[in-house]
Amino acid sequence: MNVPHPDDALAASLSAAGTDRIVYDLTGIERQFDALADELPGAHIRFALKACPEDEVLRALAERGAGFDAASPAEITQALRTGVAPARIHYGNTIKSDHDIAEAHRLSVRTFATDSVEDVRAIARHAPGSRVFCRLATSGDGALWGLNRKFGCAPDDAVRVLDTARAAGLTPAGLSVHVGSQQMTCEAWQQALDTLAETMAALAGRGIALDHVNLGGGLPALGYRDRRGNPLDPPLDKILTVLREGMDRLRGLTPSPLAFVVEPGRHLVADHGAVRAHVSRLTRRRQPDGTDVYWLYLSCGKFNGLYEMDQLTHRMVFPGHLDEREHVHAVVAGPTCDSDDAYGDGRHPVSVPASLTSGDPVWILSAGAYATSYMTQGFNGIRPLPCVCVRGQEGHD
Numbered sequence: 352m353n354v355p356h357p358d359d360a361l362a363a364s365l366s367a368a369g370t371d372r373i374v375y376d377l378t379g380i381e382r383q384f385d386a387l388a389d390e391l392p393g394a395h396i397r398f399a400l401k402a403c404p405e406d407e408v409l410r411a412l413a414e415r416g417a418g419f420d421a422a423s424p425a426e427i428t429q430a431l432r433t434g435v436a437p438a439r440i441h442y443g444n445t446i447k448s449d450h451d452i453a454e455a456h457r458l459s460v461r462t463f464a465t466d467s468v469e470d471v472r473a474i475a476r477h478a479p480g481s482r483v484f485c486r487l488a489t490s491g492d493g494a495l496w497g498l499n500r501k502f503g504c505a506p507d508d509a510v511r512v513l514d515t516a517r518a519a520g521l522t523p524a525g526l527s528v529h530v531g532s533q534q535m536t537c538e539a540w541q542q543a544l545d546t547l548a549e550t551m552a553a554l555a556g557r558g559i560a561l562d563h564v565n566l567g568g569g570l571p572a573l574g575y576r577d578r579r580g581n582p583l584d585p586p587l588d589k590i591l592t593v594l595r596e597g598m599d600r601l602r603g604l605t606p607s608p609l610a611f612v613v614e615p616g617r618h619l620v621a622d623h624g625a626v627r628a629h630v631s632r633l634t635r636r637r638q639p640d641g642t643d644v645y646w647l648y649l650s651c652g653k654f655n656g657l658y659e660m661d662q663l664t665h666r667m668v669f670p671g672h673l674d675e676r677e678h679v680h681a682v683v684a685g686p687t688c689d690s691d692d693a694y695g696d697g698r699h700p701v702s703v704p705a706s707l708t709s710g711d712p713v714w715i716l717s718a719g720a721y722a723t724s725y726m727t728q729g730f731n732g733i734r735p736l737p738c739v740c741v742r743g744q745e746g747h748d
């Protein structure tokens with residue numbers, strides 16, 4: 352549900368808010384979790400907590416049965432605060448120092464992502480006896496954020512990495528992929544599943560039988576718009592079908608039971624968080640080429656909640672102007688002195704009510720993912736947005 356119904360908890364909280372904030376609908380997040388668990392039976396859901404590191408959200412997910420994909424000792428500590436067992440937390444970042452590994456081990460985490468022999472040797476020394484899963488590289492094609500090049504290795508290198516792990520006294524437990532964040536195509540998943548199958552066969556040839564496959568993140572949110580303001584409309588149902596079929600196929604490749612892990616980040620939280628911001632100013636300026644351009648400056652932008660505005664735009668609701676007939680095309684931008692702080696590179700105007708004035712509230716929808724984690728501390732003196740969680744009919748203020 353990317354469009355808040357006027358009487359739901361999110362809309363109620365947004366309309367009651369007198370000042371800027373980000374609001375999460377815990378009930379919506381829980382429903383999203385349940386829906387994914389129904390769609391992918393047999394897959395363990397490990398929420399990638401960087402997408403929304405808010406204690407209340409993490410606690411709600413943990414109570415529903417989620418575990419966590421953590422990327423640092425601080426994230427592990429935050430995940431443990433929910434009361435979840437350390438066995439439901441894995442260290443999913445391939446990049447970690449000796450100190451990070453030792454800290455994770457001290458915090459009782461025993462499962463680590465890796466993609467290099469150097470990292471495996473460090474895990475063997477600082478987290479002896481642990482389970483490792485090797486991340487395979489993907490192209491990132493079809494995703495809004497590819498996550499390629501920096502992570503993952505080729506299938507033959509994964510065999511070398513897991514062989515090294517076994518020789519070093521670790522358990523070569525699994526393989527992982529990440530098809531790129533907000534992945535829009537089924538083909539990317541198909542390709543990742545092919546690479547997993549190929550690598551599993553090569554590992555079997557070395558006498559290594561995995562006990563799990565981690566399909567990573569990348570599942571899309573449904574409420575985003577592209578840079579020009581058109582709905583993105585990802586084929587979620589088809590993607591889930593490809594995943595179910597792929598899981599069956601991989602299960603058929605090993606005689607021993609194969610468990611699956613998924614690490615959704617944005618898919619669980621994006622459409623259930625919204626920002627209440629306000630209009631700073633609607634202006635019209637003549638450009639050096641003689642054309643007039645409208646700019647709508649909001650109190651919230653790239654540095655205080657809408658970090659992903661380089662690739663996408665959000666649906667906006669101006670609650671005081673719902674019946675307004677007269678609209679203008681305006682480039683929408685945040686409040687700072689940085690020219691990157693603008694939607695669509697500052698090049699794609701969208702339709703906004705013509706009579707917007709300073710102070711008018713605006714609701715920015717499907718803004719729940721990577722919002723609080725990417726907020727700067729005080730760029731141009733702008734403080735991070737306060738975060739409010741609502742549930743049912745509570746949370747009005």
Ligand SMILES: *Cc1c(COP(=O)(O)O)cnc(C)c1O
Pocket residue numbers: 399401402420443444529531532533567568569570614615616617618
């Ligand atoms: C960020 C991240 C995720 C979550 O990605 P989404 O695209 O938000 O689902 C999952 N796994 C790993 C290893 C990540 O780094």
